[in-house]
Amino acid sequence: MKKANNQLCADAGSKYCPCHLAYSGDCIKCPITRGEKVCDCLWQGVCIYNELQHNKNVPVCERKETLCKINEVNELGNETFLIKINVPKSMLIDLCSPGAFVLIKSKDRSSDIFNTPISVMDVDFENSILEVVIKPRGIKTKNIINFEEVWVKGPYFNGIFGIKQIKSAYQKNTLVILNGLSQVNSINVVKRLLENKNNVVVFINNQATILDVIIEKLKELGVNIQSTDLNEDRDFLIDYIRRNNVEFVYSGGADLFNKYIMDIVDSVDPNIDLAISNSNLICCGEGICGACTIEVNGKRIKSCKAQIDSRAFLNSKNL
Known part of the structure:
Protein backbone atom coordinates (compact mmCIF):
# COMPACT_ATOMS: atom_id res chain seq x y z
CA MET A 1 0.00 0.00 0.00
CA LYS A 2 1.17 3.53 -0.74
CA LYS A 3 2.05 5.95 2.01
CA ALA A 4 -0.77 7.87 3.62
CA ASN A 5 0.22 11.09 1.85
CA ASN A 6 -0.26 9.34 -1.49
CA GLN A 7 -3.87 8.53 -0.68
CA LEU A 8 -6.36 10.33 -2.90
CA CYS A 9 -8.61 12.76 -1.08
CA ALA A 10 -12.18 12.58 -2.35
CA ASP A 11 -12.35 16.39 -2.27
CA ALA A 12 -9.06 17.02 -4.11
CA GLY A 13 -9.59 19.13 -7.20
CA SER A 14 -13.18 19.99 -6.29
CA LYS A 15 -14.48 23.42 -5.33
CA TYR A 16 -14.10 22.34 -1.69
CA CYS A 17 -10.30 22.16 -2.06
CA PRO A 18 -8.24 23.52 -0.35
CA CYS A 19 -10.24 22.72 2.76
CA HIS A 20 -9.77 23.46 6.47
CA LEU A 21 -7.28 20.59 6.73
CA ALA A 22 -4.99 22.27 4.19
CA TYR A 23 -5.11 25.57 6.07
CA SER A 24 -4.27 23.82 9.35
CA GLY A 25 -1.34 21.92 7.84
CA ASP A 26 -3.12 18.55 7.82
CA CYS A 27 -3.94 18.14 4.12
CA ILE A 28 -4.51 14.49 3.27
CA LYS A 29 -2.94 14.81 -0.18
CA CYS A 30 -0.29 17.56 -0.15
CA PRO A 31 2.93 16.92 1.85
CA ILE A 32 4.19 20.49 1.34
CA THR A 33 1.21 21.94 3.23
CA ARG A 34 2.10 19.56 6.07
CA GLY A 35 5.58 21.06 6.32
CA GLU A 36 7.43 18.28 4.50
CA LYS A 37 10.28 19.21 2.15
CA VAL A 38 9.58 16.79 -0.69
CA CYS A 39 6.53 16.92 -2.95
CA ASP A 40 5.56 13.30 -3.64
CA CYS A 41 1.77 13.55 -3.75
CA LEU A 42 1.54 12.12 -7.31
CA TRP A 43 -1.43 14.47 -7.80
CA GLN A 44 -2.02 15.32 -11.48
CA GLY A 45 -4.65 17.99 -10.98
CA VAL A 46 -4.36 21.65 -9.97
CA CYS A 47 -1.59 22.01 -7.36
CA ILE A 48 -3.22 22.13 -3.91
CA TYR A 49 -0.25 23.99 -2.42
CA ASN A 50 -0.40 26.73 -5.08
CA GLU A 51 -4.14 27.05 -4.60
CA LEU A 52 -3.60 27.39 -0.87
CA GLN A 53 -1.05 30.18 -1.35
CA HIS A 54 -3.27 32.07 -3.78
CA ASN A 55 -6.37 31.72 -1.59
CA LYS A 56 -4.89 32.67 1.79
CA ASN A 57 -7.19 35.67 2.07
CA VAL A 58 -10.20 33.85 0.64
CA PRO A 59 -12.62 32.00 2.97
CA VAL A 60 -12.71 28.22 2.66
CA CYS A 61 -15.51 27.07 0.38
CA GLU A 62 -17.72 25.11 2.77
CA ARG A 63 -20.66 22.88 2.06
CA LYS A 64 -23.93 24.64 2.74
CA GLU A 65 -26.73 23.40 4.95
CA THR A 66 -30.08 23.84 3.20
CA LEU A 67 -33.60 23.44 4.55
CA CYS A 68 -35.29 21.20 1.97
CA LYS A 69 -38.87 20.09 1.51
CA ILE A 70 -39.70 16.40 1.82
CA ASN A 71 -41.65 15.57 -1.30
CA GLU A 72 -42.66 12.03 -0.36
CA VAL A 73 -42.15 9.36 2.32
CA ASN A 74 -42.84 5.69 1.55
CA GLU A 75 -42.45 2.83 4.01
CA LEU A 76 -40.59 -0.04 2.38
CA GLY A 77 -41.19 -2.49 5.22
CA ASN A 78 -39.14 -3.56 8.21
CA GLU A 79 -39.20 0.06 9.51
CA THR A 80 -37.30 1.27 6.46
CA PHE A 81 -38.38 4.39 4.58
CA LEU A 82 -37.75 5.81 1.11
CA ILE A 83 -37.61 9.60 1.32
CA LYS A 84 -37.76 11.91 -1.68
CA ILE A 85 -36.38 15.37 -0.96
CA ASN A 86 -36.42 18.51 -3.09
CA VAL A 87 -32.83 19.78 -3.17
CA PRO A 88 -31.15 22.58 -5.17
CA LYS A 89 -29.99 21.52 -8.63
CA SER A 90 -26.53 22.85 -7.81
CA MET A 91 -26.21 20.14 -5.15
CA LEU A 92 -27.94 17.46 -7.20
CA ILE A 93 -25.33 17.57 -9.98
CA ASP A 94 -22.63 16.18 -7.68
CA LEU A 95 -24.87 13.62 -5.99
CA CYS A 96 -24.87 11.32 -9.04
CA SER A 97 -21.23 10.37 -8.35
CA PRO A 98 -20.49 6.86 -7.03
CA GLY A 99 -20.05 7.06 -3.26
CA ALA A 100 -21.94 10.33 -2.88
CA PHE A 101 -23.68 10.97 0.43
CA VAL A 102 -25.24 13.84 2.37
CA LEU A 103 -25.62 14.82 6.00
CA ILE A 104 -29.26 15.05 7.06
CA LYS A 105 -30.92 16.19 10.28
CA SER A 106 -34.53 16.83 11.22
CA LYS A 107 -35.95 20.34 10.96
CA ASP A 108 -36.15 20.82 14.73
CA ARG A 109 -32.41 20.32 15.24
CA SER A 110 -30.06 23.29 14.99
CA SER A 111 -26.81 21.72 16.17
CA ASP A 112 -24.51 19.87 13.75
CA ILE A 113 -24.15 17.05 16.29
CA PHE A 114 -27.47 15.74 14.95
CA ASN A 115 -26.18 15.39 11.36
CA THR A 116 -26.25 11.81 10.14
CA PRO A 117 -24.56 10.56 6.93
CA ILE A 118 -27.02 9.09 4.45
CA SER A 119 -26.02 7.45 1.16
CA VAL A 120 -27.56 8.72 -2.04
CA MET A 121 -29.82 6.13 -3.62
CA ASP A 122 -30.77 8.03 -6.76
CA VAL A 123 -31.37 11.50 -8.17
CA ASP A 124 -34.16 12.85 -10.37
CA PHE A 125 -32.72 15.86 -12.21
CA GLU A 126 -35.96 16.80 -13.93
CA ASN A 127 -37.82 17.26 -10.65
CA SER A 128 -34.80 18.19 -8.46
CA ILE A 129 -35.37 15.15 -6.25
CA LEU A 130 -32.84 13.38 -4.03
CA GLU A 131 -33.86 9.83 -3.07
CA VAL A 132 -32.49 8.30 0.13
CA VAL A 133 -33.37 5.30 2.28
CA ILE A 134 -33.46 5.67 6.06
CA LYS A 135 -34.00 3.16 8.84
CA PRO A 136 -34.78 5.31 11.91
CA ARG A 137 -32.91 3.95 14.91
CA GLY A 138 -31.25 6.49 17.18
CA ILE A 139 -31.78 10.10 18.18
CA LYS A 140 -30.27 11.39 14.94
CA THR A 141 -32.70 9.63 12.60
CA LYS A 142 -35.92 9.03 14.53
CA ASN A 143 -37.40 12.48 13.90
CA ILE A 144 -36.42 12.89 10.25
CA ILE A 145 -39.62 11.38 8.87
CA ASN A 146 -41.83 13.39 11.24
CA PHE A 147 -41.36 16.73 9.48
CA GLU A 148 -42.19 18.18 6.08
CA GLU A 149 -38.69 19.64 5.82
CA VAL A 150 -35.17 18.47 6.69
CA TRP A 151 -31.73 20.06 6.76
CA VAL A 152 -29.50 18.68 4.00
CA LYS A 153 -25.76 19.34 3.81
CA GLY A 154 -23.54 18.17 0.99
CA PRO A 155 -22.38 16.88 -1.36
CA TYR A 156 -19.83 14.46 0.15
CA PHE A 157 -18.02 11.91 -1.98
CA ASN A 158 -16.26 9.20 0.06
CA GLY A 159 -19.00 6.64 0.64
CA ASN A 280 -16.89 3.44 8.76
CA LEU A 281 -18.21 5.83 11.36
CA ILE A 282 -18.62 9.29 9.82
CA CYS A 283 -19.62 12.33 11.83
CA CYS A 284 -18.55 15.70 10.39
CA GLY A 285 -17.61 14.49 6.90
CA GLU A 286 -14.73 16.98 6.76
CA GLY A 287 -11.94 15.01 8.47
CA ILE A 288 -11.95 17.44 11.39
CA CYS A 289 -13.67 15.69 14.29
CA GLY A 290 -11.53 12.53 14.03
CA ALA A 291 -14.43 10.09 14.46
CA CYS A 292 -13.62 8.42 11.14
CA THR A 293 -9.87 8.02 11.76
CA ILE A 294 -8.58 4.47 11.35
CA GLU A 295 -5.16 2.86 11.19
CA VAL A 296 -4.07 1.13 7.99
CA ASN A 297 -0.56 -0.30 7.74
CA GLY A 298 0.55 1.85 10.66
CA LYS A 299 -0.82 5.07 9.13
CA ARG A 300 -3.71 7.02 10.66
CA ILE A 301 -6.17 7.87 7.90
CA LYS A 302 -9.30 10.03 7.84
CA SER A 303 -11.69 7.61 6.19
CA CYS A 304 -14.45 10.15 5.55
CA LYS A 305 -12.25 11.91 2.98
CA ALA A 306 -9.28 9.68 2.08
CA GLN A 307 -9.59 6.96 -0.53
CA ILE A 308 -8.11 3.72 0.83
CA ASP A 309 -7.14 0.61 -1.10
CA SER A 310 -10.02 -1.80 -0.51
CA ARG A 311 -7.84 -4.81 0.24
CA ALA A 312 -5.51 -2.88 2.56
CA PHE A 313 -8.53 -1.55 4.44
CA LEU A 314 -10.20 -4.93 4.89
CA ASN A 315 -6.95 -6.63 5.90
CA SER A 316 -6.37 -3.95 8.54
CA LYS A 317 -9.73 -4.43 10.25
CA ASN A 318 -8.94 -7.71 12.06
CA LEU A 319 -12.23 -9.17 10.84
Missing part, protein backbone atom coordinates in the same frame (compact mmCIF):
# COMPACT_ATOMS: atom_id res chain seq x y z
CA ILE A 160 -17.04 4.07 -1.37
CA PHE A 161 -13.41 2.93 -1.38
CA GLY A 162 -12.23 2.33 -4.94
CA ILE A 163 -13.96 5.21 -6.72
CA LYS A 164 -11.04 5.48 -9.15
CA GLN A 165 -11.48 1.82 -10.15
CA ILE A 166 -15.20 2.36 -10.72
CA LYS A 167 -14.68 5.43 -12.89
CA SER A 168 -11.80 3.93 -14.88
CA ALA A 169 -13.45 0.56 -15.64
CA TYR A 170 -14.14 0.56 -19.38
CA GLN A 171 -15.59 -2.20 -21.55
CA LYS A 172 -14.98 -4.82 -18.87
CA ASN A 173 -16.95 -7.68 -17.42
CA THR A 174 -17.96 -6.32 -14.03
CA LEU A 175 -19.77 -7.80 -11.05
CA VAL A 176 -21.76 -5.90 -8.41
CA ILE A 177 -22.46 -7.88 -5.23
CA LEU A 178 -24.93 -6.49 -2.71
CA ASN A 179 -25.94 -7.29 0.85
CA GLY A 180 -28.48 -5.63 3.15
CA LEU A 181 -29.06 -1.87 3.27
CA SER A 182 -25.67 -1.18 1.68
CA GLN A 183 -27.36 -2.02 -1.62
CA VAL A 184 -28.70 1.55 -1.55
CA ASN A 185 -25.54 3.14 -2.98
CA SER A 186 -25.35 0.66 -5.87
CA ILE A 187 -27.45 2.69 -8.32
CA ASN A 188 -24.80 5.37 -8.92
CA VAL A 189 -22.16 2.65 -9.19
CA VAL A 190 -24.11 0.69 -11.81
CA LYS A 191 -24.96 3.84 -13.76
CA ARG A 192 -21.29 4.83 -14.01
CA LEU A 193 -20.23 1.32 -15.04
CA LEU A 194 -22.88 1.29 -17.77
CA GLU A 195 -21.87 4.75 -18.97
CA ASN A 196 -18.38 3.36 -19.50
CA LYS A 197 -19.77 0.51 -21.64
CA ASN A 198 -19.06 -2.23 -19.11
CA ASN A 199 -21.02 -5.47 -18.95
CA VAL A 200 -22.69 -5.37 -15.52
CA VAL A 201 -24.19 -8.30 -13.60
CA VAL A 202 -25.66 -7.86 -10.11
CA PHE A 203 -25.74 -10.55 -7.41
CA ILE A 204 -27.95 -9.84 -4.39
CA ASN A 205 -27.72 -11.89 -1.21
CA ASN A 206 -31.25 -13.21 -0.66
CA GLN A 207 -30.48 -14.06 2.98
CA ALA A 208 -30.44 -10.36 3.89
CA THR A 209 -32.83 -7.45 3.40
CA ILE A 210 -33.79 -6.91 -0.22
CA LEU A 211 -35.30 -3.57 -1.21
CA ASP A 212 -37.78 -3.91 -4.08
CA VAL A 213 -37.18 -0.29 -5.05
CA ILE A 214 -33.52 -1.13 -5.73
CA ILE A 215 -34.48 -4.19 -7.79
CA GLU A 216 -36.88 -2.08 -9.85
CA LYS A 217 -34.26 0.58 -10.53
CA LEU A 218 -31.67 -2.01 -11.51
CA LYS A 219 -34.15 -3.64 -13.88
CA GLU A 220 -34.85 -0.24 -15.46
CA LEU A 221 -31.12 0.09 -16.07
CA GLY A 222 -31.24 -3.22 -17.96
CA VAL A 223 -28.70 -5.17 -15.91
CA ASN A 224 -28.84 -8.90 -15.25
CA ILE A 225 -29.85 -9.51 -11.59
CA GLN A 226 -29.31 -12.77 -9.74
CA SER A 227 -30.72 -13.41 -6.27
CA THR A 228 -28.70 -16.04 -4.45
CA ASP A 229 -27.51 -17.26 -1.07
CA LEU A 230 -23.94 -16.01 -1.23
CA ASN A 231 -22.85 -18.21 1.67
CA GLU A 232 -24.24 -21.44 0.23
CA ASP A 233 -23.26 -20.56 -3.34
CA ARG A 234 -19.62 -19.61 -2.71
CA ASP A 235 -18.32 -22.12 -5.24
CA PHE A 236 -20.84 -20.92 -7.83
CA LEU A 237 -19.63 -17.34 -7.36
CA ILE A 238 -16.00 -18.38 -7.72
CA ASP A 239 -16.83 -20.30 -10.88
CA TYR A 240 -18.82 -17.38 -12.27
CA ILE A 241 -15.93 -14.92 -11.77
CA ARG A 242 -13.49 -17.33 -13.39
CA ARG A 243 -15.66 -18.39 -16.34
CA ASN A 244 -16.74 -14.85 -17.21
CA ASN A 245 -13.31 -13.26 -16.93
CA VAL A 246 -14.57 -10.70 -14.43
CA GLU A 247 -12.10 -7.80 -14.17
CA PHE A 248 -13.86 -5.58 -11.64
CA VAL A 249 -15.97 -6.34 -8.55
CA TYR A 250 -17.93 -3.93 -6.36
CA SER A 251 -19.01 -5.29 -2.97
CA GLY A 252 -21.71 -3.32 -1.17
CA GLY A 253 -22.11 -4.56 2.38
CA ALA A 254 -20.76 -4.37 5.91
CA ASP A 255 -17.05 -4.98 6.51
CA LEU A 256 -17.43 -8.68 7.28
CA PHE A 257 -19.41 -9.24 4.10
CA ASN A 258 -16.92 -7.26 2.01
CA LYS A 259 -14.05 -9.27 3.50
CA TYR A 260 -15.88 -12.48 2.59
CA ILE A 261 -16.29 -11.28 -1.01
CA MET A 262 -12.66 -10.12 -1.17
CA ASP A 263 -11.48 -13.59 -0.16
CA ILE A 264 -13.62 -15.13 -2.90
CA VAL A 265 -12.32 -12.71 -5.52
CA ASP A 266 -8.70 -13.20 -4.45
CA SER A 267 -9.06 -16.96 -4.63
CA VAL A 268 -9.63 -16.48 -8.37
CA ASP A 269 -7.22 -13.59 -9.03
CA PRO A 270 -5.92 -11.02 -6.52
CA ASN A 271 -5.35 -8.62 -9.41
CA ILE A 272 -9.08 -8.18 -10.07
CA ASP A 273 -10.02 -4.56 -9.30
CA LEU A 274 -12.08 -4.34 -6.10
CA ALA A 275 -14.21 -1.51 -4.72
CA ILE A 276 -16.24 -1.66 -1.51
CA SER A 277 -18.77 0.39 0.42
CA ASN A 278 -17.34 2.59 3.17
CA SER A 279 -19.10 1.47 6.36
